[in-house]
Amino acid sequence: MTAGRFSRQSFLGKDSQLQIARCTIGIPGLGGGGSHTVQQFAHIGFKRYVLYDGDVTEDSNLNRLIGAESRDARAQTPKLHLAKMMILGLQPDAIIRGYACKWQDNPEPLRECQIVVGAIDEYRGRRELEIACRRYLMHYIDIGMDVHGEERPVIGGQVILTSPGAPCMTCMGFLTEEKLGAEAARYGNAGARPQVVWPNGVLASTAVGFAVELVTGWMRTARPYAYMVYNGNDATLMPSKTLKGLERHVCRHFSVEDLGDPVVMAL
Amino acid sequence: MNVAIKMTGRLYDEIRQDLERPHPFAFERVGFVFGKIGTASDAGWLVLLTRYHAIPDDHYIDDPTVGARIGPDAMTWAMQAVYHGRPAREGIFHIHMHACPGETGMSRTDAREMPPMIPGFQSVGRDAAHGIIIMSLDHGSGWVRLPGSKDLQSCSSMSVIGTPVGVFDRTGERS
Amino acid sequence: MDYPEPQVEELKRYCRKLGAVQEGGVTFYSLEGLCLPAGCDPPVCDALLCPTSRDQYPSRLFLSVKVKSPYDRNWNRENARIGEKNWFAFSWKVEGANLTLAQILTGHLLGFTKPK
Numbered sequence: 001m002t003a004g005r006f007s008r009q010s011f012l013g014k015d016s017q018l019q020i021a022r023c024t025i026g027i028p029g030l031g032g033g034g035s036h037t038v039q040q041f042a043h044i045g046f047k048r049y050v051l052y053d054g055d056v057t058e059d060s061n062l063n064r065l066i067g068a069e070s071r072d073a074r075a076q077t078p079k080l081h082l083a084k085m086m087i088l089g090l091q092p093d094a095i096i097r098g099y100a101c102k103w104q105d106n107p108e109p110l111r112e113c114q115i116v117v118g119a120i121d122e123y124r125g126r127r128e129l130e131i132a133c134r135r136y137l138m139h140y141i142d143i144g145m146d147v148h149g150e151e152r153p154v155i156g157g158q159v160i161l162t163s164p165g166a167p168c169m170t171c172m173g174f175l176t177e178e179k180l181g182a183e184a185a186r187y188g189n190a191g192a193r194p195q196v197v198w199p200n201g202v203l204a205s206t207a208v209g210f211a212v213e214l215v216t217g218w219m220r221t222a223r224p225y226a227y228m229v230y231n232g233n234d235a236t237l238m239p240s241k242t243l244k245g246l247e248r249h250v251c252r253h254f255s256v257e258d259l260g261d262p263v264v265m266a267l
Numbered sequence: 268m269n270v271a272i273k274m275t276g277r278l279y280d281e282i283r284q285d286l287e288r289p290h291p292f293a294f295e296r297v298g299f300v301f302g303k304i305g306t307a308s309d310a311g312w313l314v315l316l317t318r319y320h321a322i323p324d325d326h327y328i329d330d331p332t333v334g335a336r337i338g339p340d341a342m343t344w345a346m347q348a349v350y351h352g353r354p355a356r357e358g359i360f361h362i363h364m365h366a367c368p369g370e371t372g373m374s375r376t377d378a379r380e381m382p383p384m385i386p387g388f389q390s391v392g393r394d395a396a397h398g399i400i401i402m403s404l405d406h407g408s409g410w411v412r413l414p415g416s417k418d419l420q421s422c423s424s425m426s427v428i429g430t431p432v433g434v435f436d437r438t439g440e441r442s
Numbered sequence: 443m444d445y446p447e448p449q450v451e452e453l454k455r456y457c458r459k460l461g462a463v464q465e466g467g468v469t470f471y472s473l474e475g476l477c478l479p480a481g482c483d484p485p486v487c488d489a490l491l492c493p494t495s496r497d498q499y500p501s502r503l504f505l506s507v508k509v510k511s512p513y514d515r516n517w518n519r520e521n522a523r524i525g526e527k528n529w530f531a532f533s534w535k536v537e538g539a540n541l542t543l544a545q546i547l548t549g550h551l552l553g554f555t556k557p558k
Contacts, residue, residue: 019431019432019434022434022436023432023434024434097308102521104521104523104528107526108306108307108308108311109307109308111305111306111307111308111313112271112307112308112311112313114426114428114432114434115432124497124519124522127466128522128523131465131466131523132523132526134466135305135315135526136273136305136313136315137273137274137275137315137426137428138428139428139432163275163428163430164275164428165275165276165277170466177495177496177497177498178498180496180497180498181497181498181499182498183497184497184498184499184518184519184533185498185518213430213431214430214431214432215431215432216431217430217431222276222429222430223430224276224429224430252467253466253467254466254467256317256318257355257464258464258465258466259303259305259315259317260302260303260304260305260313260315260356261303261304261305261306261526262463262464262465262525262526263303263354263355263356263463264461264462264463264472264525265354265461265462265463266459266460266461267450267453267454267460267461267462267471
């Protein structure tokens with residue numbers, strides 16, 4: 001590890017590069033949001049990755065898929081391959097475990113991560129990923145963007161950090177039965193969601209910042225949870241109002257009983 | 268086959284705070300920490316630590332030849348905890364601390380005294396993992412006996428999922 | 443929510459082995475070898491019964507496979523990950539106040555054989 005490359009981030013702490021190099025990051029989904037985070041993690045010096053994505057590059061991805069070029073759409077280059085090349089181009093000694101499938105189809109490698117960054121489209125997917133992160137003790141950083149309204153489009157999004165023992169996405173008011181129910185009712189009719197590169201960039205960068213803070217502790221403050229709301233029209237990223245009063249909140253949705261492989265109690 | 272241990276930052280702090288307290292006569296403190304298992308990749312395992320039990324002062328035996336010795340009350344408590352943890356497949360780990368930096372391993376006394384405890388725990392809690400954890404000032408090492416196994420396997424790493432995250436890889440290079 | 447023991451015992455009539463698994467603050471009843479109504483393929487499969495409100499359904503029955511049944515159903519949950527396994531569920535509401543566990547289960551099983 002050359003001293004020069006990371007000299008501009010030495011403020012992260014004297015052992016920060018060692019800490020960063022030892023941490024395993026899981027990224028289930030290497031699309032618009034995930035590809036941004038991969039690039040940044042590689043630049044910062046992360047060397048251990050567990051990646052999932054079974055999709056190939058298509059023309060409609062090129063407006064936002066970091067690392068993809070026109071020829072990748074023609075060649076239908078797997079997104080997993082693009083991510084690996086980005087990482088190895090900056091960290092040739094990186095250890096990358098990549099799976100061309102959904103994480104649910106091969107969940108065991110993800111459990112070995114310390115931090116998972118999810119850019120998942122659906123609320124139920126987020127719930128499932130958060131449950132896995134609580135079961136197998138991982139910090140979970142969620143990013144997502146959406147565009148709603150036809151007459152005057154509004155770009156919205158969020159970056160959420162949730163950690164074992166801290167308020168979960170339900171405690172923070174992000175996951176609700178209403179949202180999950182509405183999504184279930186729309187199943188099969190979701191259509192292609194609007195996605196553009198610059199909000200993905202804002203959200204992914206914030207997520208990576210959270211991850212670096214978790215690994216290095218450079219800010220010297222403990223932040224085990226966060227919920228930042230993005231307004232792309234106003235170009236703002238603000239803490240959610242739903243966080244008010246959560247400082248002493250005890251999450252009742254997960255407990256130590258939920259740790260490890262599920263145990264079916266015979267009745 | 269890899270075995271890795273994980274715990275929350277809160278549990279790590281609780282354990283450290285207790286183990287670092289002075290004892291009226293023992294040179295060091297010991298405790299019990301509980302854990303549940305999870306399957307990992309390539310037939311590997313995770314041990315996810317759940318809760319800590321601080322051994323009461325009066326459950327120690329005054330033995331100046333060793334760092335700490337726990338008495339029958341402590342062992343009885345531990346066995347009962349393993350028994351009650353059976354439905355949840357929760358196992359038990361003897362834990363103590365070496366007051367030095369870096370990766371640490373079992374001392375001669377540790378290697379003589381601690382492994383013999385484990386078969387007894389396993390006979391009561393057959394479906395759980397049991398073992399030994401030794402912390403240092405900035406690292407941690409573990410040895411685990413998995414369900415159905417007769418061997419104490421060395422853990423490849425220990426992670427503290429806290430703020431900040433800690434990752435203690437086992438390199439075999441003792442401090 | 444805790445259900446009275448007689449209700450839990452009654453569920454055993456419908457499956458080979460009954461259990462409970464907790465996840466995310468929700469209790470699911472695990473029914474290994476649940477017997478499905480005539481005309482279903484397969485005739486037996488594993489299931490998870492969630493007797494409490496979920497995804498804005500009053501209750502849900504998740505199956506270990508996507509079952510072929512006499513009537514086409516809207517399988518709006520595919521590969522739902524619960525208890526570290528993947529499950530399938532079709533859109534079906536079982537409504538009624540103070541239903542027993544068995545009534546909830548049979549209400550869902552009716553979904554296989556009742557035209558909408």
